Amino acid sequence: MRTLTVVTGMLVAACAQAQDVSPGKGIYTCTTADGRRLTSDRPIPECTSREQRVLNPDGSQRATLPPFLSPEERTAKEAADRRAAAERIAQLDAIRRDRTLMQRYPNEAAHQRARNTALDDANKATRLSERRIQDLNHERKPLLDEAEFYKGKPLPGKLKQALDANDAGIEAQQVLIENQKAEIVRINTRFDAELARLRKLWAGATPGSMAPLNELPKSTPPATPKR
Structure with a gap:
């Protein structure tokens, strides 16, 4: 749980810095390496190495969260x-x-x-x-x-x-x-x-x-x- 929290925090920070996306707002969606499509109301820890789309409530794309970089x-x-x-x-x-x-x-x-x-x-x-x-x-x-x-x-x-x-x-x-x-x-x-x-x-x-x-x-x- 602690690791998950840290990863999520880093994703939120990267998102806010690179794309000016306010954390906790919008719908995050991505496709994992094994083909699963995930959706969440916050950055998705399973997709730290993949691009995540940030959608508005109407489904239109608002921003893109790039992969988290070491x-x-x-x-x-x-x-x-x-x-x-x-x-x-x-x-x-x-x-x-x-x-x-x-x-x-x-x-x-x-x-x-x-x-x-x-x-x-x-x-x-x-x-x-x-x-x-x-x-x-x-x-x-x-x-x-x-x-x-x-x-x-x-x-x-x-x-x-x-x-x-x-x-x-x-x-x-x-x-x-x-x-x-x-x-x-x-x-x-x-x-x-x-x-x-x-x-x-x-x-x-x-x-x-x-x-x-x-x-x-x-x-x-x-x-x-x-x-």
Whole structure:
């Protein structure tokens, strides 16, 4: 009897908390594991592991009392609920991203224009570095000519410093060029992935129905000149 009272009390508490069903009101009904249909004016202890329907006096369903969960089962259910909620949020986010992508690029021409703009900045930076290397090579020639007078002898400090600075300048520009090449690869990879997805969306694929885009490569950390 004591066990029955405890179980009933736990059922009432769970019912009131989960379904806002006032204990002692309504008609509780369930079907046991062996097929018996039970009815009571309070939660049914024999159905602690099964769902119980709570009916109004006219027979209409007012609420549902879920199976009673042990602490371990409740913890597992809460974890499953959190995972399901996270999946729903991720799905809504995927739909939003796809719709935003389609609004930003209504057709392939618009996407290509955006690609060209992104690449233009990297190409401009590359050309600037190439011109700077040409200037440095031009500045280096008279320094090398002067160094010819000191073959087999230590270079004057000022001349050596000028040559070292010229070397460092050329190396720095070469590093910048390599960084821009890596950036161009990253830009094209991103736009290629977007275009493949957009073509499916333009063809009628439902936003959010496809696997998410792979993590796009981020800008390559700038290389530093060797010392």
